[in-house]
Amino acid sequence: MVLDSKRQLHCLAAILLLLVSVQPSQSDPRIGNRISKSEVFLSPKFVMEPGSVSNKYYYNVDFPKGHIAIKSFNAEVVDEEGNPIPLHKTYLHHWVVLRYHQRKDTADSGAHQGDLSFLQSDHVVVKNSGMCDSGLSQYFGLGSETRRTSTDVPDPYGIEVGNPADVAADGYEERWMLNVHAIDTRGAEDKMGCTECRCDLYNTTVDGGNYNGGLRCCHDGAKCRVEKGFEGGVETSRRSLYLRYTVEYIDWEESIVPVRIYILDVTDIWTKADESSGIEARHRCLIEYDVESCSAGGSHSSCTHTKTLSVSLPTGGDVIYGVGHQHAGGSGTALYGEGGRLICSSNPTYGTGKEPGNEAGYIVGMSTCYPSPGSVKISNGETLTLVSNYSSTQTHTGVMGLFYLLVSDSSPERDNLVQRYPAQENHKSSTISNFNWGFVLFGVGLVSVVVSALSIAVVSLLRGTSGRRNEGYEPIIA
Numbered sequence: 001m002v003l004d005s006k007r008q009l010h011c012l013a014a015i016l017l018l019l020v021s022v023q024p025s026q027s028d029p030r031i032g033n034r035i036s037k038s039e040v041f042l043s044p045k046f047v048m049e050p051g052s053v054s055n056k057y058y059y060n061v062d063f064p065k066g067h068i069a070i071k072s073f074n075a076e077v078v079d080e081e082g083n084p085i086p087l088h089k090t091y092l093h094h095w096v097v098l099r100y101h102q103r104k105d106t107a108d109s110g111a112h113q114g115d116l117s118f119l120q121s122d123h124v125v126v127k128n129s130g131m132c133d134s135g136l137s138q139y140f141g142l143g144s145e146t147r148r149t150s151t152d153v154p155d156p157y158g159i160e161v162g163n164p165a166d167v168a169a170d171g172y173e174e175r176w177m178l179n180v181h182a183i184d185t186r187g188a189e190d191k192m193g194c195t196e197c198r199c200d201l202y203n204t205t206v207d208g209g210n211y212n213g214g215l216r217c218c219h220d221g222a223k224c225r226v227e228k229g230f231e232g233g234v235e236t237s238r239r240s241l242y243l244r245y246t247v248e249y250i251d252w253e254e255s256i257v258p259v260r261i262y263i264l265d266v267t268d269i270w271t272k273a274d275e276s277s278g279i280e281a282r283h284r285c286l287i288e289y290d291v292e293s294c295s296a297g298g299s300h301s302s303c304t305h306t307k308t309l310s311v312s313l314p315t316g317g318d319v320i321y322g323v324g325h326q327h328a329g330g331s332g333t334a335l336y337g338e339g340g341r342l343i344c345s346s347n348p349t350y351g352t353g354k355e356p357g358n359e360a361g362y363i364v365g366m367s368t369c370y371p372s373p374g375s376v377k378i379s380n381g382e383t384l385t386l387v388s389n390y391s392s393t394q395t396h397t398g399v400m401g402l403f404y405l406l407v408s409d410s411s412p413e414r415d416n417l418v419q420r421y422p423a424q425e426n427h428k429s430s431t432i433s434n435f436n437w438g439f440v441l442f443g444v445g446l447v448s449v450v451v452s453a454l455s456i457a458v459v460s461l462l463r464g465t466s467g468r469r470n471e472g473y474e475p476i477i478a
Contacts, residue, residue: 034250036071039064043243045080048090048184050236051194055093055181055220060102063176068249069158069256072151073097073140075245076356077182084356085241087144087364091195093181093218095243096141099126099161101168102175124168128261129407131270131314132285136263136402138179142325144195147357148349148365149323153259154373157320157408158250160258180243183218187230192328192361194224197398201225213397214288259320259406264335266309266388266401283311291329291396304331305392307401310385316378319343321406322369326388328362329396335403336385343376343384344369346403377410 041062046054077085077092103122127137139159142149153159162174185191193201197218203225204217211217218224230236250256267286273279294303324333324346334345349365351358358364378384388401 038248045240049238050187051224051226052184053222058178060175061178067162067252072248078244086356087359087362091183094143096138096179098138098177101172130263131283145366158256187226189225259408262405264403288398291390293395294392303392305390316380317407319376325402327399329390331389333388
């Protein structure tokens with residue numbers, strides 16, 4: 001049975017209205033007319049070849065301008081065509097983004113092997129709220145887990161940057177530095193050994209041989225040993241790579257609740273303050289450590305290396321977000337408050353395939369914590385315990401046990417505000433699997449095609465056409 005044109009129009013219009021109505025809103029009436037924005041940037045290129053290491057610092061990199069609240073920061077390594085590079089070809093040891101103020105009349109610093117330019121008087125580093133006396137000053141930073149670890153900051157919170165009132169002095173402006181540490185493991189004799197920066201694989205000796213592996217051996221320009229005869233072909237060619245990073249943000253307004261960034265390091269050697277003796281608190285963060293293998297006769301199920309830290313934050317508040325950072329071999333990290341109460345646990349996801357984001361043997365994600373607003377608090381001066389666990393069935397060098405926290409001030413007024421927001425969904429697996437991405441993209445494309453087709457049909461019916469259509473179409477570009 002053929003429907004008449006009027007009934008066809010009503011049906012098509014109803015379907016079109018249904019499809020359009022499921023689009024997400026860009027504003028939240030509880031915090032004004034907030035429009036979320038997203039910008040994608042590329043780092044300066046770094047050229048890699050089998051076994052090579054690039055660990056450069058890039059100054060004054062592209063970043064959103066203005067007084068804003070950052071809502072997420074994501075990154076991955078890509079080639080010149082924008083194709084994601086898997087970890088088993090180029091290992092992303094880490095990337096970090098640091099905020100600083102610089103004299104406006106100072107030339108860009110360009111790329112450097114180290115961060116020595118910050119010793120100049122025309123640079124002022126804007127550290128996070130963490131306690132380390134040196135190092136770990138970044139606002140953002142991850143490693144191999146970057147593709148499948150959520151960095152979202154839930155509403156009504158945001159990381160405030162770009163406030164002119166916060167600039168160090170007149171004549172200065174806010175800028176950003178990006179550090180990318182990548183290791184090309186194509187043809188490597190021992191891929192995992194290269195990623196753990198084992199000194200013997202880099203033909204490097206540090207401290208008379210007492211330093212077995214870590215950042216001091218896989219420095220910029222170093223080269224990890226590759227297999228003999230590994231030469232020729234595309235897989236051995238030099239290639240230019242980039243860190244592609246995406247920043248999501250909103251314009252700042254007073255209703256946004258600012259958060260402080262803390263980075264805890266399980267290697268922190270903490271000296272407590274003693275006012276009576278005039279001793280100030282000191283935090284010597286070593287950043288990395290080694291895991292010795294368990295005895296040959298022990299059970300593998302009991303081969304776990306545990307390292308702990310007791311420390312207190314200078315200022316407490318509400319925990320908004322938490323995530324750990326570990327290297328291959330890590331089995332999880334957790335932060336506890338006094339009395340053993342769990343504040344946040346963060347566990348690794350290991351890949352099982354070859355495609356980017358699912359590389360077998362590598363940590364490809366870390367679970368995150370998003371407590372219900374105001375439900376998890378840290379008291380001023382409360383002693384916290386950080387626990388980092390690694391499998392010790394084999395030796396690991398240069399591992400890390402870091403913990404990122406976002407904390408906001410707590411007050412009755414803010415508690416009333418944030419209670420109107422639902423808890424963030426669990427982000428244990430924050431990236432849709434590659435298999436599911438196909439369905440997601442197909443679904444988006446299908447909806448777009450259907451909506452376009454229905455729109456044309458509706459217009460055609462309204463104009464009384466009889467099946468004729470235009471020769472071409474105007475693509476929608478995001």
